[in-house]
Amino acid sequence: MALLSKPIIDEIDRVLAKHYGFTDEELDFIVNYDIKYRMGQGTGEEEAE
Numbered sequence: 760m761a762l763l764s765k766p767i768i769d770e771i772d773r774v775l776a777k778h779y780g781f782t783d784e785e786l787d788f789i790v791n792y793d794i795k796y797r798m799g800q801g802t803g804e805e806e807a808e
Contacts, residue, residue, distance in 0.1 A: 769790055776786040 772789050773786065775781075776789065781789075
């Protein structure tokens, strides 16, 4: 199931990254960390359907 709020969260991350002067690599890490760990895709947990 796709998370509908993901694009909004990514935009918030982009705005904050610009505000704090993060590099593109740092922003990429944050966005990918979000996908992998915050969404539960990198924890070994299976999503219930």
